Amino acid sequence: MTVASSVSAPPPERPDDAVEVGRVAGAWGIKGAIKVLPFAADPQALFSTKRWFIEPPATRKPGAPTVLPTLLRIVSAREQGDHVVATAQELDDRDAAEALKGARVLVSRASFPTPEDGEFYWVDLIGCRVVNRAGAELGSVDHLLETGPHCVLVIRPAHDGQGECMVPFVEAYVDAVDTAARRIDVDWDPGWDREPV
Structure with a gap:
């Protein structure tokens, strides 16, 4: 019993x-x-x-x-x-x-389903370092915005005194994404859209 x-x-x-x-x-x-x-x-x-x-x-x-x-x-x-x-x-x-x-x-x-080549989950992009062609570190991805035709990376600045940076997540500006290395390479000048903090 x-x-x-x-x-x-x-x-x-x-x-x-x-x-x-x-x-x-x-x-x-x-x-x-x-x-x-x-x-x-x-x-x-x-x-x-x-x-x-x-x-x-x-x-x-x-x-x-x-x-x-x-x-x-x-x-x-x-x-x-x-x-x-x-x-x-x-x-x-x-x-x-x-x-x-x-x-x-x-x-x-x-x-999660395995993404197709060239596709990424937002969660895998958040926190990645963002580096431009000149080797300057712009910061890290804080979050993404859905704008309709494409997403935009919202980048938290790497250094104090800089404002956040927003880079369209499209081939014209994104050179490479390495989620394993937590790095995104972009063709972007840090002064193009920064707003002072």
Whole structure:
């Protein structure tokens, strides 16, 4: 004869390579689906795995559950306009889904599909050193902006007193990208668009 343990299982550990790929925008419908705003125009990272790790929202609505899931086991996910709509085993009604509004969605980087030649994930570009043809280090990629026809690298300056620099991520200005070496070579003069800090 055995006795069931009253100790609940520990929450699943978030992998070391977890990357934030979107935010929960709210509930979708009445059956517990959520809508997620992805951080990339192509949300393939969200479709690459059935395990989404959740970091709770900074603020919660009054009456929201005090314990939120740290892992969602995804049953279905599809694009809906600018969002991804998903159902998960852990969410069975609208209230449970709405409680996650504002939560960060992270997935393992190892689960990302392999990009095509010349394609890069934003997460792999952030933090890369940016060096121009004269060998001057412009800084490191802080984030990227989606401008419609192309993305723009927003570069945090390498030296105090310089403003941030923005370089279009297109072949005309980007000579080479080496994500393993964490370096991007560009044809860009640091004075072209800098604004004083």
